[in-house]
Amino acid sequence: MNTTVALASKSGLQQGGTGAPLKPGTSRFKMEGLRDYGIVFATLVLFILLALSSDVFLTRLNLGNVIDQWAPIGLMACAGTLVILVGGFDLSVGSIFAVSAVSAALVANSHGPATGIAVGIAAGGTLGLFNGVLTTTFRINHFVATIASAIVFKGFATVLSGGFLVAVSDATFQRLGTDKLLGFNYSVYILIAFALICGFILNWMTIGRHIRATGANIEAALLSGISTNRVIIFTYVLSGLAAGLAAALVASRTGAAQPNMNAGIESSVWAAILVGGTSLVGGRGAIWRTVLGVLLLAMIGNGFNLLGLDTLYQQILTGVIILLAVGLDALARRRSR
Amino acid sequence: MSEDIIVAVKGAVKRFGGVTALKGVDVQVKRGEVHALVGENGAGKSTLGKVLAGVCRLDEGNLLLNGQIVRFKSPRDALRGGIALLEQEISLAPSLSIMDNVFLGSEIHTAGIVHTKELRRRFHLLTQETGFHMDPDQKVADLPIADQQKVEILRSIARRADVIVMDEPTAPLTIDEARRLRALVKALRDKGTTIIYVSHFLDEVLELADSVSILRDGQLIRSGPAALETAETLVSGMLGRSSDLRYPPKNTIDGNKVILSVRGLCTPTLLQDINLDVRAGEIVGLAGLVGSGRSEIARAIFGRDKRSSGEVRIEGQLVAPQTAAAIDAGIAFLPESRKTEGLLMGRSIRENISLAYLTDVTTAGVVGRKRERSAVDALMKKLDIRAANAEAPISSLSGGNQQKALFAKWLFRGPKLLIADEPTRGVDVGAKHGIYALIRDLAAESMAVLLISSELEEVIGLSDRVLAMRSGQIVAEFEAETVTQEQILAAAFGTAADSRNRTVA
Numbered sequence: 001m002n003t004t005v006a007l008a009s010k011s012g013l014q015q016g017g018t019g020a021p022l023k024p025g026t027s028r029f030k031m032e033g034l035r036d037y038g039i040v041f042a043t044l045v046l047f048i049l050l051a052l053s054s055d056v057f058l059t060r061l062n063l064g065n066v067i068d069q070w071a072p073i074g075l076m077a078c079a080g081t082l083v084i085l086v087g088g089f090d091l092s093v094g095s096i097f098a099v100s101a102v103s104a105a106l107v108a109n110s111h112g113p114a115t116g117i118a119v120g121i122a123a124g125g126t127l128g129l130f131n132g133v134l135t136t137t138f139r140i141n142h143f144v145a146t147i148a149s150a151i152v153f154k155g156f157a158t159v160l161s162g163g164f165l166v167a168v169s170d171a172t173f174q175r176l177g178t179d180k181l182l183g184f185n186y187s188v189y190i191l192i193a194f195a196l197i198c199g200f201i202l203n204w205m206t207i208g209r210h211i212r213a214t215g216a217n218i219e220a221a222l223l224s225g226i227s228t229n230r231v232i233i234f235t236y237v238l239s240g241l242a243a244g245l246a247a248a249l250v251a252s253r254t255g256a257a258q259p260n261m262n263a264g265i266e267s268s269v270w271a272a273i274l275v276g277g278t279s280l281v282g283g284r285g286a287i288w289r290t291v292l293g294v295l296l297l298a299m300i301g302n303g304f305n306l307l308g309l310d311t312l313y314q315q316i317l318t319g320v321i322i323l324l325a326v327g328l329d330a331l332a333r334r335r336s337r
Numbered sequence: 338m339s340e341d342i343i344v345a346v347k348g349a350v351k352r353f354g355g356v357t358a359l360k361g362v363d364v365q366v367k368r369g370e371v372h373a374l375v376g377e378n379g380a381g382k383s384t385l386g387k388v389l390a391g392v393c394r395l396d397e398g399n400l401l402l403n404g405q406i407v408r409f410k411s412p413r414d415a416l417r418g419g420i421a422l423l424e425q426e427i428s429l430a431p432s433l434s435i436m437d438n439v440f441l442g443s444e445i446h447t448a449g450i451v452h453t454k455e456l457r458r459r460f461h462l463l464t465q466e467t468g469f470h471m472d473p474d475q476k477v478a479d480l481p482i483a484d485q486q487k488v489e490i491l492r493s494i495a496r497r498a499d500v501i502v503m504d505e506p507t508a509p510l511t512i513d514e515a516r517r518l519r520a521l522v523k524a525l526r527d528k529g530t531t532i533i534y535v536s537h538f539l540d541e542v543l544e545l546a547d548s549v550s551i552l553r554d555g556q557l558i559r560s561g562p563a564a565l566e567t568a569e570t571l572v573s574g575m576l577g578r579s580s581d582l583r584y585p586p587k588n589t590i591d592g593n594k595v596i597l598s599v600r601g602l603c604t605p606t607l608l609q610d611i612n613l614d615v616r617a618g619e620i621v622g623l624a625g626l627v628g629s630g631r632s633e634i635a636r637a638i639f640g641r642d643k644r645s646s647g648e649v650r651i652e653g654q655l656v657a658p659q660t661a662a663a664i665d666a667g668i669a670f671l672p673e674s675r676k677t678e679g680l681l682m683g684r685s686i687r688e689n690i691s692l693a694y695l696t697d698v699t700t701a702g703v704v705g706r707k708r709e710r711s712a713v714d715a716l717m718k719k720l721d722i723r724a725a726n727a728e729a730p731i732s733s734l735s736g737g738n739q740q741k742a743l744f745a746k747w748l749f750r751g752p753k754l755l756i757a758d759e760p761t762r763g764v765d766v767g768a769k770h771g772i773y774a775l776i777r778d779l780a781a782e783s784m785a786v787l788l789i790s791s792e793l794e795e796v797i798g799l800s801d802r803v804l805a806m807r808s809g810q811i812v813a814e815f816e817a818e819t820v821t822q823e824q825i826l827a828a829a830f831g832t833a834a835d836s837r838n839r840t841v842a
Contacts, residue, residue: 204703204704204706205702205703205704206695206696206699206702206703206704207702209688209691209692209695209704210695212681212684212688213681213684213688213692216681216682216683216684217677217678217680217681217682219672219677219678220672220677220678220679220680220681220692221681221692222641222660223639223641223660223670223672223678223679224660224664224692224693224746225660225661225663225664225665225693226661226692227661284683
């Protein structure tokens with residue numbers, strides 16, 4: 001009785017996950033409102049602050065650059081959200097990113113830029129499949145499986161490249177990362193398209209429902225005839241493909257790849273997901289949250305640059321914001337008990 | 338007079354979001370008594386139990402302990418005040434041993450080093466005192482629910498709590514275990530412990546309680562000596578009307594075709610050579626003790642548990658041992674535990690109802706939201722599921738309505754065979770009868786029904802035929818028309834009949 005009603009009072013929190021609009025007249029505790037829509041509020045406030053305090057912020061060049069920079073993280077974060085929603089966690093995206101970047105550059109040199117980029121993306125998907133199989137068929141805990149595979153994949157990247165920078169001689173390889181359409185890099189459009197696809201999968205497709213069901217209650221999902229293994233594998237493959245795509249963009253932008261490029265990119269990915277408010281408990285969260293999380297982090301970084309603040313503090317601020325987001329989530333849950 | 342009141346609430350109001358669970362309740366619990374709280378699901382009895390245990394903070398009114406107003410911040414705080422709560426849901430550390438769990442947080446130690454020997458001695462004393470014989474070193478995760486509950490009881494006794502609040506303590510127990518628990522409650526009382534006992538089982542309440550408080554719709558109907566109550570007065574107090582405990586009339590099923598046919602079904606761990614048929618329109622009840630294999634039959638037929646041999650046929654067609662295949666063949670399965678196996682508690686009613694047959698409203702992988710909505714709305718209307726709308730979270734529904742939502746989920750397509758495992762567990766009296774009528778109606782629409790229940794009265798009242806199980810085998814078959822509870826129990830125990838039984842409100 002108690003728990004059921006207590007959960008009822010969090011209705012907004014759960015509906016928020018499906019992107020359902022706030023119903024007028026729904027009474028809601030401040031705490032839960034803050035938890036539910038805190039990310040929207042924070043992103044808006046920061047946007048307005050930056051717009052007011054910097055002349056450069058709102059220029060097309062600046063916004064285009066910022067989104068271009070954060071597009072790889074955004075791609076991985078959108079797919080990573082699905083992994084978390086299904087009840088998993090992909091700790092290996094950074095390593096998949098490295099393998100994909102190196103293979104894209106190597107194959108670009110041997111078989112041409114287009115093949116290189118395709119192989120880079122496909123390599124990501126393959127490694128994602130590997131993770132999916134480890135966590136389902138072999139029933140290895142998600143964290144354990146992807147920590148181990150992260151180490152293995154990092155090793156692949158080093159072996160493939162011999163530990164050196166792989167420069168791509170064909171300049172057309174750089175077109176994906178540097179060409180512009182209507183004043184914005186391709187990456188901006190790719191990110192938007194990918195986020196929309198992930199949102200569509202989650203909210204409109206059967207597999208999306210199955211992802212949430214698996215994350216929310218795997219036994220109930222199994223007893224509803226859902227092949228939860230396939231659903232879990234799907235999310236890992238998507239996460240791998242996203243890392244592959246992100247790596248192709250970055251390698252193409254710089255015209256080269258090496259196993260240590262963008263080291264630590266995965267922590268920005270998780271930061272974006274968590275700041276957005278997707279819960280590690282499984283089944284609760286949304287793509288739009290992650291997109292806002294990416295934008296918030298991107299604006300924080302941009303703000304430090306534009307306002308000439310010491311970037312040393314940027315990390316600390318980012319960490320504090322994550323703690324705030326996760327802390328609010330926990331607090332809201334405890335309050336409503 | 339006031340000094341023998343150990344715990345009391347005055348003007349207790351508790352709200353959860355928009356719902357008011359307690360609307361100004363006054364209850365006084367005397368020292369050393371067993372005080373039962375009864376009421377339908379949603380009447381507020383669990384909430385009141387939690388308030389008395391200091392787990393739930395009041396929005397208005399006061400909690401008094403020994404005449405003093407107290408405000409507990411946490412269960413730990415309450416425990417320090419001498420109040421322990423035995424919750425419906427078990428809260429143990431599964432990877433620790435029984436003994437570690439019993440003394441968790443109250444270990445005897447010197448500078449952090451635990452005195453294992455002393456703990457062992459105390460554990461031994463506890464088991465002697467309670468008659469719960471358990472291996473102190475066994476891991477809690479390996480225990481069945483009934484035993485895990487014993488560990489919880491041992492834990493509160495180990496803390497020497499003055500007041501123990503028990504919320505539906507016998508619900509997961511077998512008849513025999515429940516009887517031992519009742520004896521233990523009496524023993525605890527005789528040693529001076531005050532017990533607040535929240536229960537659905539009226540026989541239990543009448544047997545144990547010194548005082549009874551009846552709640553209805555968040556209000557106290559009356560509070561007084563149990564000796565003045567009977568099952569009938571309790572039920573009429575809870576419902577505000579007299580209850581009708583009759584079951585819906587049975588259908589005729591002679592000559593109907595066989596829907597489910599199971600031959601030689603075995604599972605690696607428990608089931609041996611299970612043979613059974615269920616005809617269209619027939620309700621077959623499976624009775625037996627917990628662990629006898631009732632639920633395992635259901636899970637093996639449904640393809641959720643591994644089969645080692647044997648076959649399952651629906652209308653003569655073999656069904657492959659996978660859940661998806663079973664669903665496609667027309668089998669529906671309402672699992673035993675709504676919360677852990679049935680529902681996605683955080684999601685909406687709509688998402689829960691459409692989950693199993695989502696492909697029926699899907700085109701090329703995309704869910705047809707309109708079709709889904711209208712199908713769900715129609716089912717909610719048909720089964721009279723009371724909710725603001727289909728988008729409300731399923732957790733906001735009462736137990737009875739949640740159960741109906743589970744039925745709705747499986748009626749989305751209309752199965753040939755419905756397996757219902759404990760379909761009325763944790764459901765209030767009114768909703769229970771609604772579910773009986775629903776199951777009967779489905780059978781009348783020539784669905785085959787396999788009913789599993791711990792409540793013998795329910796099995797006999799609702800079924801056409803009853804199969805008794807014992808250690809993984811079907812040991813007897815009875816016509817429900819003529820069988821008695823004693824006969825079924827005798828078969829289930831494999832001994833002379835244990836005639837004790839529980840009447841359920």
